[in-house]
Amino acid sequence: MNPISSGKIILSPLIVLSFLTPAFPPLEQATSKWEDIPEVTVLLEVYGDFIQETATKDNDVAFLINKSWVYFRNGRMLTEESFRFQDRYQSIFYDYPLGKLIKPPKYQQMPVRSSDFLDLVFGTKETLLREQCDWVPFLDHKAYMNHFCEEALRKVETEIFYAAKSNVEVEDFVENLKIIYSFQQKKVRGSENASHHSYGLALDLVPESYDGKHANWKWSTAFIKEWHLIPLEKRWSPPQAVIDAFEKNGFIWGGKWSHFDAIHFEYAPEILRLTRLKNN
Numbered sequence: 001m002n003p004i005s006s007g008k009i010i011l012s013p014l015i016v017l018s019f020l021t022p023a024f025p026p027l028e029q030a031t032s033k034w035e036d037i038p039e040v041t042v043l044l045e046v047y048g049d050f051i052q053e054t055a056t057k058d059n060d061v062a063f064l065i066n067k068s069w070v071y072f073r074n075g076r077m078l079t080e081e082s083f084r085f086q087d088r089y090q091s092i093f094y095d096y097p098l099g100k101l102i103k104p105p106k107y108q109q110m111p112v113r114s115s116d117f118l119d120l121v122f123g124t125k126e127t128l129l130r131e132q133c134d135w136v137p138f139l140d141h142k143a144y145m146n147h148f149c150e151e152a153l154r155k156v157e158t159e160i161f162y163a164a165k166s167n168v169e170v171e172d173f174v175e176n177l178k179i180i181y182s183f184q185q186k187k188v189r190g191s192e193n194a195s196h197h198s199y200g201l202a203l204d205l206v207p208e209s210y211d212g213k214h215a216n217w218k219w220s221t222a223f224i225k226e227w228h229l230i231p232l233e234k235r236w237s238p239p240q241a242v243i244d245a246f247e248k249n250g251f252i253w254g255g256k257w258s259h260f261d262a263i264h265f266e267y268a269p270e271i272l273r274l275t276r277l278k279n280n
C-alpha cells in the first residue's frame with residue numbers, strides 16, 4: 001500500500017466529517033481518530049512515558065519525543081527528514097505468530113524498517129545508550145540491558161527457573177547456555193536496519209551446541225540455497241517453555257522470523273500487544 005493512499009484511508013472519516021460539521025471538528029473527534037488506530041493505541045501504551053505529546057499533524061498522527069516529531073505514516077514511524085525515503089520503509093509492526101511454531105515462516109524479503117522512533121526514544125550515542133543500561137543477571141550469566149526491559153527480563157528468568165524444576169529440556173537449556181550477547185552497536189546482519197541490540201533491548205542466548213541444527217539463516221545460506229525451506233526439526237530452537245516465558249513478558253523470538261535467528265530475543269511488547277489485540 002502506498003503512503004498516499006493509506007493517508008486517504010486514515011483521513012476519510014475526517015473528510016466525511018468536514019461536510020457535516022464546521023471546518024474544525026470538536027477535539028473529541030480528532031482525538032478518537034488516532035485512538036481508533038490499534039497500532040497507535042499500542043505505541044501509546046508501551047512508550048507513553050517517552051512521548052511528550054500526541055497530535056494530528058500534516059494529516060497524520062505525530063508523536064513528540066525528545067523535542068522531535070515522529071510521524072506514524074501507516075506504521076513506518078518516520079521523522080520529517082526520512083519522508084523522502086518513505087517508500088523504502090515498511091511498518092515497524094508485522095505479523096508475529098503466538099505460541100508454538102508449527103511450520104517454517106513463509107519466505108519474505110528482509111524488511112527495511114526505520115530506526116527513527118527508537119533513535120528518538122533511546123538516542124543514538126553510545127555513551128547515552130550505556131547510561132540507560134545495566135548488567136542484569138540472567139540464567140547464571142549476565143546481560144547488559146536497557147532499564148526499559150530490565151524488569152521484564154527478570155520476570156522471564158523467574159519463569160524459566162521455575163519451569164526448569166519440572167522440565168528437563170529447560171533444565172538442560174539453562175545448563176548448556178554458553179554465553180549471552182546483549183548490547184552491541186551493530187546493524188542487523190544483511191540489512192541496514194539498526195538492531196535492537198543497539199539499544200540494549202536484545203539478547204542472544206548462545207548454547208554450548210546446536211546439535212548439528214540450523215540456528216541462523218545467514219549461516220545456512222552458505223550451504224543451503226533454499227534455507228527458508230529448512231524444516232523445523234532441522235532448526236535449532238530453545239525449549240517452547242523458554243520462548244513462552246519471553247513472549248509472555250514482551251520479548252519476541254527471532255526463530256519466528258522468515259530470516260530466522262534462533263538465539264535472538266528482543267523486547268518489542270508493541271508487536272505482541274498488537275497481535276493479542278487483533279486475536280481478541
Ligand SMILES: [Zn+2]
Nearest residue numbers: 202203204264
Ligand atoms: Zn541477536
